[in-house]
Amino acid sequence: MTDRQNQISEVVVTAAEMRAIENRLFAAGMPVAALMEKVAGLVTRRMRAEWERLGLTLPKVGVIVGPGHNGGDALVIARELYLQGYDVAVTQPLGKLKELTQSHAEYGKSLGIPWLSLEELLQSCDLLIDGLFGFGLERPISGDLAEQVAQINQSKKRVFSIDLPSGIHTDTGEVLGCAIRADYTFCLGLWKRACLQDGALEFLGKVELVDFGIPLGDIEAVLAESSRCYRITGQRAIAALPLPRPLLFHKYKAGHLLLVCGSQEYAGSAILTGLGARASGVGMLSIAVPQSLKPLLVPQLPEALIIPCPETDTGAIAELPDTLNWDKYQAIACGPGITRSAASILPPLLQTSQPLILDADGLNLLSDLGISLLKGRSAPTLLTPHAGEFKRLFPEINPTGDRIQAVREASQQTGAIVLLKGARTAIGSPTGTVYLNPESTPALARGGSGDVLTGLLGGLVAQLPPEIAIQSATWWHAQAGILAAQERTALGVDAFHLTQYLAPVVQRFLM
Numbered sequence: 068m069t070d071r072q073n074q075i076s077e078v079v080v081t082a083a084e085m086r087a088i089e090n091r092l093f094a095a096g097m098p099v100a101a102l103m104e105k106v107a108g109l110v111t112r113r114m115r116a117e118w119e120r121l122g123l124t125l126p127k128v129g130v131i132v133g134p135g136h137n138g139g140d141a142l143v144i145a146r147e148l149y150l151q152g153y154d155v156a157v158t159q160p161l162g163k164l165k166e167l168t169q170s171h172a173e174y175g176k177s178l179g180i181p182w183l184s185l186e187e188l189l190q191s192c193d194l195l196i197d198g199l200f201g202f203g204l205e206r207p208i209s210g211d212l213a214e215q216v217a218q219i220n221q222s223k224k225r226v227f228s229i230d231l232p233s234g235i236h237t238d239t240g241e242v243l244g245c246a247i248r249a250d251y252t253f254c255l256g257l258w259k260r261a262c263l264q265d266g267a268l269e270f271l272g273k274v275e276l277v278d279f280g281i282p283l284g285d286i287e288a289v290l291a292e293s294s295r296c297y298r299i300t301g302q303r304a305i306a307a308l309p310l311p312r313p314l315l316f317h318k319y320k321a322g323h324l325l326l327v328c329g330s331q332e333y334a335g336s337a338i339l340t341g342l343g344a345r346a347s348g349v350g351m352l353s354i355a356v357p358q359s360l361k362p363l364l365v366p367q368l369p370e371a372l373i374i375p376c377p378e379t380d381t382g383a384i385a386e387l388p389d390t391l392n393w394d395k396y397q398a399i400a401c402g403p404g405i406t407r408s409a410a411s412i413l414p415p416l417l418q419t420s421q422p423l424i425l426d427a428d429g430l431n432l433l434s435d436l437g438i439s440l441l442k443g444r445s446a447p448t449l450l451t452p453h454a455g456e457f458k459r460l461f462p463e464i465n466p467t468g469d470r471i472q473a474v475r476e477a478s479q480q481t482g483a484i485v486l487l488k489g490a491r492t493a494i495g496s497p498t499g500t501v502y503l504n505p506e507s508t509p510a511l512a513r514g515g516s517g518d519v520l521t522g523l524l525g526g527l528v529a530q531l532p533p534e535i536a537i538q539s540a541t542w543w544h545a546q547a548g549i550l551a552a553q554e555r556t557a558l559g560v561d562a563f564h565l566t567q568y569l570a571p572v573v574q575r576f577l578m
């Protein structure tokens with residue numbers, strides 16, 4: 068990838084930002100019709116390559132044309148395929164078309180492309196191109212159109228969506244009334260937020276960006292004043308890792324991480340968190356656990372310094388030893404498996420001037436104490452909730468709709484970096500910037516995989532600035548899940564094996 072392509076692949080925009088960027092191109096003299104030709108030509112080529120890959124030779128193509136320029140794109144694609152010898156037919160559910168779209172419709176008809184009802188189209192085609200709506204969708208799809216969308220979905224035809232699956236809100240990824248379920252989505256120009264929102268995931272299918280050469284200067288000009296949103300690319304994640312190591316390196320240059328985790332009830336949590344931390348390459352690892360866990364941890368993590376803590380009747384950490392010298396640590400991660408009985412350990416941790424990661428019961432204890440306590444911290448705090456933990460921490464923010472907005476608000480409310488776990492993990496930073504993890508696997512939806520992330524993240528925060536470390540850790544953890552699933556199937560990605568794929572992911576990427 069060129070430098071430009073890399074930069075383009077990181078940008079994520081709203082519908083309003085995309086429109087403002089396009090308007091700059093048009094104002095500078097790029098004719099709207101010329102851009103439509105260019106975009107549609109690129110999509111046609113990509114689509115044909117995909118058909119070839121799928122072994123579809125000369126499929127009969129049904130094209131769904133909407134009223135706006137998304138429909139215009141679809142009509143140019145229909146025309147090109149028709150002229151290349153494909154059997155193409157169009158359906159146009161809504162009467163009135165925008166001027167340019169209308170003019171493509173007239174030309175298409177003059178060439179002899181048939182206009183059919185949806186029923187006729189579904190009977191005659193092998194696959195569908197969805198050009199009903201793109202980022203111009205303004206209101207929920209309802210009535211007769213909603214019925215047609217339902218028919219399209221019921222037909223089980225393969226669907227190739229232009230820009231976005233029609234019916235998906237460009238920014239929040241939510242379904243507006245109803246939406247077409249795509250198998251492939253060709254997102255045009257720049258990544259739209261919906262492509263990285265959990266709510267849209269089941270509608271997007273495989274998503275590709277079609278770069279049509281928007282000048283970086285125009286993107287910069289429009290985004291200069293906005294809160295930014297970035298996709299975490301492999302390139303970005305790997306470049307941040309402390310690799311290669313200088314020849315005269317020594318262990319104290321690679322950070323010292325303190326983990327506070329585990330209980331008799333959740334002893335394995337401490338091991339998984341420790342193994343996640345180990346993979347980060349952190350220079351020194353200390354693990355504070357209830358004292359009875361020490362004999363269990365030493366054989367699993369012989370390199371770690373195990374700090375035995377007095378324990379409660381229930382086998383949780385009762386308190387942290389007062390001999391602990393916080394200054395030794397470049398990062399502290401607390402929470403996996405500690406249980407809510409470890410309540411007394413949180414206040415002293417919040418007072419440290421070390422970067423602090425809170426996960427699992429660390430977060431639940433924080434919601435008991437109140438998130439306002441974070442405002443007093445002198446060092447960065449990183450919170451890594453799943454949706455349930457998020458709701459407890461931020462009862463007034465909905466983590467299941469617009470997740471980008473949710474992490475942004477949570478982060479601004481607390482001054483912490485907030486990572487909302489999910490299929491497309493979203494990370495909000497107090498500056499307003501949001502980072503989104505573009506690839507993952509449901510194989511990770513399994514007890515213990517979050518513990519691995521906490522350890523890995525802790526190890527990287529001990530070595531890197533927190534806002535950078537959290538992007539790398541999120542990407543790395545997800546890629547390890549993907550690689551583990553490829554080699555072991557989705558069923559083989561238990562948390563322990565996940566830790567064994569962390570190093571190989573980086574190795575593969577560097578090769």
Ligand SMILES: NC(=O)C1=CN([C@@H]2O[C@H](COP(=O)(O)OP(=O)(O)OC[C@H]3O[C@@H](n4cnc5c(N)ncnc54)[C@H](O)[C@@H]3O)[C@@H](O)[C@H]2O)[C@@H](O)CC1
Pocket residue numbers: 089099100102103106133134135136137138140165199200201202203204205206207208209229230231255256
């Ligand atoms: N201008 C160009 O030449 C380019 C166009 N592109 C395409 O243009 C699209 C955006 O075009 P538009 O702004 O025309 O928007 P759309 O094509 O997404 O649709 C907007 C039209 O649909 C109507 N509409 C919105 N919601 C509706 C609803 N629920 N029920 C019925 N009608 C509804 C609107 O009144 C408007 O007429 C992009 O998604 C992309 O496909 C760009 O990607 C590339 C450059």
Ligand SMILES: Nc1ncnc2c1ncn2[C@@H]1O[C@H](COP(=O)(O)OP(=O)(O)O)[C@@H](O)[C@H]1O
Pocket residue numbers: 427453488489490491492507508509510511512513514515516517518519520544
């Ligand atoms: N459907 C999914 N697709 C991709 N990743 C997922 C999915 N569900 C969960 N994950 C990831 O798995 C991890 C689960 O963490 P968490 O909920 O804390 O589990 P646990 O506490 O049991 O370890 C997170 O990193 C999350 O992003």
Ligand SMILES: [K+]
Pocket residue numbers: 137197198199200201228229230231232233
């Ligand atoms: K579409």
